[in-house]
Structure formats: C-alpha cells, structure tokens
Amino acid sequence: MTHRRDFLQKSLMGALALPLLSFDQRQPTSLEPLKQANLSTEDYWQLVRKQFPLKEGQTYFNNATMGPSSTYAIEKMMHHMLYYGEHAAEIDYKNESGPELLTGYFPYVELRKKVGAIINADYKEISLIQNATFGMNYVGMGLNLTKGDELLNTNQEHGGGFGAWQLLAKRKSCVYKQATMPHPANDPQAVFDAIFNEVTNKTKVIAIPHIVSTYGTVMPVKEICAEARKRGIFTILDGAQTVGQIHVDVKDIGCDAYYSSLHKWLLAPAGSGVLYIRKEVVSNIWTTIASYNWENTEDHGFRLMQTGTGNPAVLAGFDAAVDFFNTVGAVRWIGRIKELGDYLRAGLMDMKHVTIHSPTHPAMCAGMTTYAVAGMSGPAVQKTLWERERLQPRSVGEDVVRHSVHIYNSKSEIDRALGVIGDLKMG
Numbered sequence: 001m002t003h004r005r006d007f008l009q010k011s012l013m014g015a016l017a018l019p020l021l022s023f024d025q026r027q028p029t030s031l032e033p034l035k036q037a038n039l040s041t042e043d044y045w046q047l048v049r050k051q052f053p054l055k056e057g058q059t060y061f062n063n064a065t066m067g068p069s070s071t072y073a074i075e076k077m078m079h080h081m082l083y084y085g086e087h088a089a090e091i092d093y094k095n096e097s098g099p100e101l102l103t104g105y106f107p108y109v110e111l112r113k114k115v116g117a118i119i120n121a122d123y124k125e126i127s128l129i130q131n132a133t134f135g136m137n138y139v140g141m142g143l144n145l146t147k148g149d150e151l152l153n154t155n156q157e158h159g160g161g162f163g164a165w166q167l168l169a170k171r172k173s174c175v176y177k178q179a180t181m182p183h184p185a186n187d188p189q190a191v192f193d194a195i196f197n198e199v200t201n202k203t204k205v206i207a208i209p210h211i212v213s214t215y216g217t218v219m220p221v222k223e224i225c226a227e228a229r230k231r232g233i234f235t236i237l238d239g240a241q242t243v244g245q246i247h248v249d250v251k252d253i254g255c256d257a258y259y260s261s262l263h264k265w266l267l268a269p270a271g272s273g274v275l276y277i278r279k280e281v282v283s284n285i286w287t288t289i290a291s292y293n294w295e296n297t298e299d300h301g302f303r304l305m306q307t308g309t310g311n312p313a314v315l316a317g318f319d320a321a322v323d324f325f326n327t328v329g330a331v332r333w334i335g336r337i338k339e340l341g342d343y344l345r346a347g348l349m350d351m352k353h354v355t356i357h358s359p360t361h362p363a364m365c366a367g368m369t370t371y372a373v374a375g376m377s378g379p380a381v382q383k384t385l386w387e388r389e390r391l392q393p394r395s396v397g398e399d400v401v402r403h404s405v406h407i408y409n410s411k412s413e414i415d416r417a418l419g420v421i422g423d424l425k426m427g
C-alpha cells in the first residue's frame with residue numbers, strides 16, 4: 001500500500017509539473033496572424049476561431065453569461081502568474097513594480113486609456129472594477145439619496161441591475177419603482193413611454209439596462225437619457241451585455257454613469273469590468289470602498305478603484321483582451337456579431353413552432369436571441385441541442401432559451417442549431 005501511495009504521489013507531482021514546463025518553454029501566442037488582410041471573409045473568421053481553446057466538435061452559444069477568453073489573453077494571464085511567482089525576490093515593489101505584484105492601489109492609466117477609447121471617455125472618467133454589479137453599487141451607494149426619492153428600474157433587470165436600488169429604498173426610505181417593458185419590444189417609442197409613464201417630480205434616478213439581459217433588447221438609451229437630463233434626473237446604464245456586442249459611445253448616449261462586465265462580449269477574464277461616471281457629476285459620488293486615494297479629486301476614476309490587493313494577472317489578461325479586440329477591430333468584430341445574430345433570427349422566424357421573445361427590429365437587436373419551442377420547456381430544448389449536436393445555448397427560466405452568438409461562431413454552427421430546432425416541430 002505504501003509503495004502504491006508513493007507511486008501515486010510521484011505521478012501526480014509529475015503531471016502537475018509537466019504542463020508548467022511545456023507551457024513555459026513554448027512561444028506565447030501572437031496576434032500577428034489576425035492582422036492579415038488578404039484572407040477571404042470566412043477564412044478570416046475560421047482563423048479567429050483558432051485563437052480560442054474551445055474544444056472541437058462542441059459549440060458554445062452562451063456568451064451572454066460568460067465569454068471564453070482567447071488563448072492570447074489566457075497565456076498573458078498565466079505567464080504573468082508564472083513569471084512573478086518565479087522572480088518574486090527580484091522585484092522591487094517601490095521601484096515602479098507595484099502594479100505587477102498586486103492591484104487596487106495603482107491607477108493603470110494605459111489600460112484605462114485603452115478602455116476609454118472603446119467607449120469614448122477620458123481615462124479619468126474610467127474606473128477598472130470587477131464586474132457590472134460592482135459598478136451599480138459604487139454609484140448607488142455613492143449618491144446622496146434621501147427619504148422619498150424615487151428610484152426607477154424596469155421589470156426586466158438582472159439582479160446586478162436592481163439589487164442596489166432595492167437595498168437603498170429600504171435603507172434610506174426611498175421609493176423603488178419598476179417600469180413595465182413591452183414584450184417583445186419592437187418599438188423604441190413604446191420603451192421610452194414605458195419609462196416616462198413612471199417618472200414624477202420625485203424621480204431622482206433612472207437605472208436601466210442598455211441591453212436587457214434576458215431578451216437582448218437594445219434600449220433607446222440616448223433618447224431616454226436626453227429627456228432625463230432635461231428633468232434633472234440622474235441616469236445610470238447597465239451595460240453588462242454591451243461592450244463588445246454593440247458600439248458604445250457614452251458621450252453620445254449622454255448618460256451620467258455607465259458600467260459593464262467585460263468577461264462577456266469583450267472576452268476578458270472573469271473579474272474584468274469598467275465603470276464610467278461623467279466628469280461633470282462624479283464629484284457628487286461618494287467613495288464606497290476607501291483606501292489611500294479615496295479623496296483623490298484630480299483623478300476620480302482612480303479614486304473609485306481603491307479596492308486593495310487583488311490579482312494583477314487578471315489585469316494582464318484584461319489588457320490582452322482589449323488588444324485582441326482592437327486587433328480584430330471594433331467595426332469588424334461588432335458587425336460579425338450582428339450578422340450572425342440576424343442569421344439566427346431569420347432562420348427562427350421561418351419556423352411556426354418557434355416564438356421569438358427578443359426584438360427583431362433592426363435597431364433593437366444584436367447577438368442575443370431568446371425564443372421558445374412549442375411543447376417543450378427551455379431546459380428540454382437546451383438538453384436536446386446538446387445531446388444531438390453538442391450545441392450549448394442557455395435556458396432562462398422554464399420556458400425560453402437564450403442563444404448568443406460571437407466571433408468564434410460560424411453560420412454552419414447556426415445551421416446545425418436550426419436543423420435541430422426545426423426537427424422539434426410537433427406533429
């Protein structure tokens with residue numbers, strides 16, 4: 001028994017050591033192949049697919065929950081951890097090496113500039129945060145709200161979009177309200193009206209999604225924010241599903257605050273998020289988590305990212321994901337998502353046994369489609385797609401399936417999904 005135990009322990013240690021040795025010795029993935037301009041459209045997207053470690057023979061359609069990072073981003077993150085694990089004693093923390101060792105105390109100006117360029121914001125308006133829920137809470141807890149102030153959500157919020165407002169209503173005796181959204185939403189004016197039907201002279205905050213998490217509805221946020229500004233109402237947008245799926249220009253939108261989880265459509269590692277607060281209003285937002293720079297009035301974005309020690313390897317992967325996005329190019333990346341989303345919806349619309357719960361209005365849809373199949377629950381549809389063709393969307397609740405498409409997907413994969421769904425017709 002002792003010999004067997006020793007053998008197992010040695011085998012385990014060898015198995016753990018081998019991947020580190022082989023990984024450390026090979027050349028890191030490069031972005032150079034993606035810079036080729038002489039490939040046909042489909043050849044280019046096949047090359048993009050090869051940049052992800054997704055298993056062959058399986059298709060991932062659940063990007064709206066978690067986007068798989070590219071091999072490039074993963075390797076940047078792993079190399080960071082391995083390198084600083086090996087060279088820890090050689091690093092002088094006080095000699096500008098702090099950000100390589102831990103996060104939460106440093107401004108990460110260059111990464112904030114890159115993210116600011118994507119959403120059209122000055123880097124000092126940008127805070128690097130963990131996810132969308134953090135962004136909602138930083139803003140909500142930082143606002144000066146008093147008893148009787150009305151806080152307006154919709155009835156189609158993710159938990160990370162309503163929790164802070166419900167908490168504040170209870171804690172500060174504010175009034176929490178929800179606007180009832182049209183379903184499916186195919187008229188921007190109807191969405192606008194649903195919001196402002198609930199607005200009164202006591203409304204202080206309108207907190208709504210830019211894209212609805214369940215249905216993929218692209219909301220008419222520019223028009224809503226413009227009207228709110230006229231009425232002196234603070235606007236904060238839940239962009240958890242936006243950055244990397246659609247074009248986001250916070251200046252053009254005109255919101256007061258905006259937050260996003262970049263582990264979804266930008267394909268950054270989990271723990272990568274962004275918070276934008278308009279410079280004209282940010283001084284009115286109290287710091288939620290305080291450390292050395294909690295009163296930094298020269299760089300408010302830095303002030304709001306004082307989170308203490310974190311994992312800098314995540315920031316390395318975050319930075320690499322932004323470089324990956326920029327290498328493909330925003331127009332090409334976002335255009336491909338819309339193309340594949342439209343392709344899926346067109347196929348589903350031809351099936352009488354399928355009900356589409358997402359918008360089909362061209363300006364109100366992108367890469368997410370939610371639908372139901374007559375006579376089957378959402379989990380049953382998800383299970384069938386996996387068992388027959390190894391296709392993995394996500395069921396939402398009992399009735400519907402949310403089907404996300406991204407740049408690593410192909411039309412042939414969508415055709416296979418449509419083939420399975422078409423076969424589910426009753427009778």
